[in-house]
Amino acid sequence: MSRPRLVAFVLSLLGLAQPALARTLAVEVEVLHLAGQLTPVELDSLLASPQLRIEAHYASDKLIDGVTARRERVLPLGSRLFALGQVTTLSGAQVERQGRTLRFSVADSHPAHASYRLQALRLTVPRAPASGRPQSDLEITLADPLQRRGAHEAVFLSRNHPAFEVGLRLRYRWDDAQGDYVLAPLACDAGIEALGGGRYRFRPEQKLLRLVRTTEFGSPGQKIPAGAQRFLLGPPYPAPVGDWQVSDQQLVQVRVEGRALEYMTLQAERRGPDGCRYMRRYDAWFADGRPVLVKRAGWGLHTESCEEPKGDGGTVELRWNDDATLGYFMESTRLATRLWDEARAGNAACAGQGENMQPPTAAEVESIRDEFARLRAAFLKGGKP
Numbered sequence: 001m002s003r004p005r006l007v008a009f010v011l012s013l014l015g016l017a018q019p020a021l022a023r024t025l026a027v028e029v030e031v032l033h034l035a036g037q038l039t040p041v042e043l044d045s046l047l048a049s050p051q052l053r054i055e056a057h058y059a060s061d062k063l064i065d066g067v068t069a070r071r072e073r074v075l076p077l078g079s080r081l082f083a084l085g086q087v088t089t090l091s092g093a094q095v096e097r098q099g100r101t102l103r104f105s106v107a108d109s110h111p112a113h114a115s116y117r118l119q120a121l122r123l124t125v126p127r128a129p130a131s132g133r134p135q136s137d138l139e140i141t142l143a144d145p146l147q148r149r150g151a152h153e154a155v156f157l158s159r160n161h162p163a164f165e166v167g168l169r170l171r172y173r174w175d176d177a178q179g180d181y182v183l184a185p186l187a188c189d190a191g192i193e194a195l196g197g198g199r200y201r202f203r204p205e206q207k208l209l210r211l212v213r214t215t216e217f218g219s220p221g222q223k224i225p226a227g228a229q230r231f232l233l234g235p236p237y238p239a240p241v242g243d244w245q246v247s248d249q250q251l252v253q254v255r256v257e258g259r260a261l262e263y264m265t266l267q268a269e270r271r272g273p274d275g276c277r278y279m280r281r282y283d284a285w286f287a288d289g290r291p292v293l294v295k296r297a298g299w300g301l302h303t304e305s306c307e308e309p310k311g312d313g314g315t316v317e318l319r320w321n322d323d324a325t326l327g328y329f330m331e332s333t334r335l336a337t338r339l340w341d342e343a344r345a346g347n348a349a350c351a352g353q354g355e356n357m358q359p360p361t362a363a364e365v366e367s368i369r370d371e372f373a374r375l376r377a378a379f380l381k382g383g384k385p
Helices: 003-014 040-048 207-213 362-382
Strands: 024-036 053-059 069-073 079-083 086-091 096-098 101-107 113-125 138-143 151-160 164-174 192-196 199-202 229-231 245-256 259-271 277-287 290-301 315-320 326-332 337-341
Touching (some): 086 101, 101 113, 138 151, 138 164, 151 192, 164 199, 207 259, 207 277, 245 362, 259 362, 277 362, 290 362, 315 362
Antiparallel strands (some): 024 101, 024 164, 053 113, 069 079, 096 101, 113 138, 192 199, 229 245, 259 277, 277 290, 315 326, 326 337
16 A cells, blocks of 8 residues: 555544545624724724734544644543644735625635644734733634534624723624524623614613723722822721721722722621621722712621621622613622613513513612712711822
């Protein structure tokens, strides 16, 4: 047997032979939504950049030590095979650009490794670093894993949390596919609502919420930003922590983009009549004196005199929209969790999932708002900058 035929025979035994019919995947990516610290002008520049790359990731379904996988020791004893992936990159003229739409084709089989099949697609393009950007580059996972047959469409959000988010529509079709695109179902928590006719509604951006989440305030005991003011709360403490021992507390004021932003945090501890130790923590962000996001958590600590404390009030979180209307409410206790999200309330994808409950009453919201307002006022009035 000749050497080429011998190699082909060995590869066929190993399942590594070249497939009889090579397939190609045609892909279209369209940007439908943009929010946060990525401007439309910057987005268009990134999509047109010659440094934009599409990464095609390949994997083999057969793990062969030293060929498609490597063996590594695992604890406590033994070893395990880990797959060795392959990547090809498309760039420049290989990616067709039309406005905010990208089109390209990629082979199902890796050109240098016949047993490897296309598994995932990623988009990446360098982006200048700036304040509030956890990742400087724009990196988006388009599909992982890919469907191996047919024509498919998916709409999703790529979040560079908390700096910005991009909403995309991905369409891909194998060259042997029949029929129209099959739309992947949207999850209730995807932040996207299908309106029909190829139209979608994305969760509206709340700029104040993003602003407070991307602003650096400094932790208790640490340095605060230049130009900021720190207030510390001194006794007597306001209700409901009047008889608690307070620690890890501060209120920091800073001006950002013409807004007066504040971050307040406080942790308190007390020993209850049952002998158990109880903890409570407050975290709140304000813009121009108005609450944007507030969180309160209460829990018990295991001690020698108390094996299973019941906690202290559970956890509550509220978020407000830019127009000061309530957008999110969550209350969790040992017995149950209540959740209301304005963006999900009218989303058909959430129907029957128990999440379209009525919002909290005005009295509930006012009680929580007042609790945080009293603490804020105490910091500003009796604290020391």
